[in-house]
Amino acid sequence: MSAIISVQHLSKVYDSGFQALRDVSLDIRRGEIFALLGPNGAGKTTMISIICGIVNPSSGHITADGHDIIKDFRAARSKIGLVPQELCTDGFESVLSTVNFSRGLFGRPPNKAYIEQILRQLSLWDKRDSRIMELSGGMKRRVMIAKALSHEPEILFLDEPTAGVDVELRRDMWEMVRGLRERGVTIILTTHYIEEAEEMADRIGVISRGELILVEEKSALMDKLGQKQLRLQLQKPLLELPTELQDYPLSLTDDGLELIYHFDTQSEQTGIADLFRRLDEHGIDYKDLRSKQRSLEEIFVSLVSERATADTEAAE
Numbered sequence: 001m002s003a004i005i006s007v008q009h010l011s012k013v014y015d016s017g018f019q020a021l022r023d024v025s026l027d028i029r030r031g032e033i034f035a036l037l038g039p040n041g042a043g044k045t046t047m048i049s050i051i052c053g054i055v056n057p058s059s060g061h062i063t064a065d066g067h068d069i070i071k072d073f074r075a076a077r078s079k080i081g082l083v084p085q086e087l088c089t090d091g092f093e094s095v096l097s098t099v100n101f102s103r104g105l106f107g108r109p110p111n112k113a114y115i116e117q118i119l120r121q122l123s124l125w126d127k128r129d130s131r132i133m134e135l136s137g138g139m140k141r142r143v144m145i146a147k148a149l150s151h152e153p154e155i156l157f158l159d160e161p162t163a164g165v166d167v168e169l170r171r172d173m174w175e176m177v178r179g180l181r182e183r184g185v186t187i188i189l190t191t192h193y194i195e196e197a198e199e200m201a202d203r204i205g206v207i208s209r210g211e212l213i214l215v216e217e218k219s220a221l222m223d224k225l226g227q228k229q230l231r232l233q234l235q236k237p238l239l240e241l242p243t244e245l246q247d248y249p250l251s252l253t254d255d256g257l258e259l260i261y262h263f264d265t266q267s268e269q270t271g272i273a274d275l276f277r278r279l280d281e282h283g284i285d286y287k288d289l290r291s292k293q294r295s296l297e298e299i300f301v302s303l304v305s306e307r308a309t310a311d312t313e314a315a316e
C-alpha cells in the first residue's frame, strides 16, 4: 500500500528552546487507521499541527498525497481534515451554516447532498438548524467532525477524539470512524486510551518525549510483545512456593490460592507440560486454569518506562 503521508526527519524546537520532536520519520499508508499513542506532552499534537500547517517544523520534509506541506500548502491542506482537541467554533451559528462555511473556506462549491450525507451519518441532520451553543458536548464534538469532513478530505486527523466523551458516544465515534475508513478515508488518531488503539487501529505508533519509539502492526505488536499468563486455581492454599519450583517464572497470589505462570507466546517451548509434571510430583492439585494475554496497555506502559530508564541511564 502506498504512503499518503510521508514524514521525513521531522524535528521541532519551539521558540522557548524546548525540543518537542526529534528526527521523526513515518509513512502513513493510504486507507489505514493509524493510532499515535503517547503520554501527555509526548509531541502528538505538535506533529499533527505541523502536518496540518498550523505549526512550522524546525527541520524535515513532509508530503500529503504527494504535495509538499510547505511549498504546496494549499493543495496539501485541501487533502486533510482536522478535528482538533479543543472545541473551537462560533456558538451562535447553526450547525448547517457552520459546516457549509467550513467547506467554503477550502474554496469548494456548495454541495447540499454531500453535507446532508455527513450530517445524517453523524446523527446531526435533525439538529441542522440548532445553534451550536444549544447542543450537548457530544453533539458539539460531532459538529467538529462534520466541519473537518466538509471539504471531502482524503485524510482525517482526530486529536483525542473521545477525551471526556461517555462510553456510548465513544462506541458511536468508533463506528463512525470505521465507516469513514470503509469509504477510503485515511485516519490518524491520537489517543491516551490504549483501549481505543486496541479497538480501532491497523497500526500503532508510540511517541515518547518527542521520539517515535515504535511503529508496528497492531496484531504483530500484540503477538510480539504479548506474554501470556496461565493462572491455576489451587485446591488448597500454599503458604509459599516449594523451593524446587522457585526457578520457574511462577508467582503466588497473596492468599496462596492462585499460581501465576508467565510464558512467552513466541517461544517454541512454553514449558507448560514440564510445569504440570512438576506440580504433580509435588502433589499440588488445581481445580481450574485460565490463560490471559498481556494487554496493549501493559505493553505500552512497559515500553515507555523502559525508554525512560534507558534515557536516565544514558544521562548518568
Ligand SMILES: Nc1ncnc2c1ncn2[C@@H]1O[C@H](COP(=O)(O)OP(=O)(O)OP(=O)(O)O)[C@@H](O)[C@H]1O
Pocket: 014, 015, 016, 018, 019, 020, 038, 039, 040, 041, 042, 043, 044, 045, 046, 047
Ligand atoms: N507553543 C509552544 N511553545 C513551547 N512549548 C510547547 C508549545 N506547544 C507545545 N509545547 C511543548 O511541547 C511538548 C509536546 O506538546 P504536545 O501538545 O505536542 O504533546 P501531546 O503529546 O499532544 O500531549 P497531550 O497528550 O497532553 O495533548 C510539551 O512539553 C509542550 O509543553
